[in-house]
Amino acid sequence: MTTTLGRAEPRVGAPAVPARLSLTPKTALAGQLDGAWWPRSRDLETELPALAAALEEPWGRITRVTVNPTRWPVIPHTIAVAGHTLHVGWFTEQDPDKLILLSYTVGRWDLLVVPPETEPAAAARLMAAAATPGSLLTASVLMANEAAIGRGIRDAQRQEAGWESEGGACMSPFGNPIDRSTLPLPGNGWR
Incomplete structure (x- = not known):
């Protein structure tokens, strides 16, 4: 079962917005990722x-975060978080779709970062896949798989739209238009 947390620390002058988070349940099965995070922006x-704030209760105080700079336009060195400082580092060698979190009390966690512009259905699939216990799929592999799934869904929708725009009966089962004279009609021996 996946745990989704929605607690957020209020910022001065800004309303509290919960973190969109999906964590791998505690099991003996170690995987490549410990869950997924779907931020609302690239800030x-x-x-x-x-x-x-959402992770403080289950994981303890987060003290350091590392990211790959290809996905984040600005990377501050430190961020004030609930009475302490969060140190942010970047490494070009790190998977661009992954965020690494460090805590003195519990250790290290790797989270898939779902891009903010991701459609909700795709984000839900990614968050569920990243929180699967024992999964050997990396963040980049999950993102590539989702891109392929998205292409397949768009192709199926395009074929269905073509089917509907042609009246349905004028398309072969392979998605190719066919002439109405080749349709099985009662006069052609079909009943």
Whole structure:
């Protein structure tokens, strides 16, 4: 079962917005990821306080975060979070779709970062896949798989729209238009 947390630390002058988070349940099965985080923007200074606040109870105080700079336009060195400082680092060698969190009390966690612009259905699939206990799929592999699924869904929708726009009966089962004269009609021996 996946745990989704929605607690957020209020920022001065801004309403509290819960972190969208899905965590791997505690099991003996270790995987590549410990869950997923779906931020609302690419602004680490805005997004990380809510994430750190949501994780404080189950994981303890988050003290350090590392990201790959290809996905984040601005990476602050430190961020004030609920009475302490969160140190932010970046590494180009790190998977661009992953966030690494460190805590003195419990250790390290790796989270898939679902892009903020992701459609809700795709985000739900990604968050569930990242929280699967014992999964050997990396963050980049999950993102590539979702891209393929998204292409398949768009292709199926396009084929269905073509089917509907052609009246349905004028398309072969393979998605190719066919001439109405080739349709089985009662005069052609079909009943």
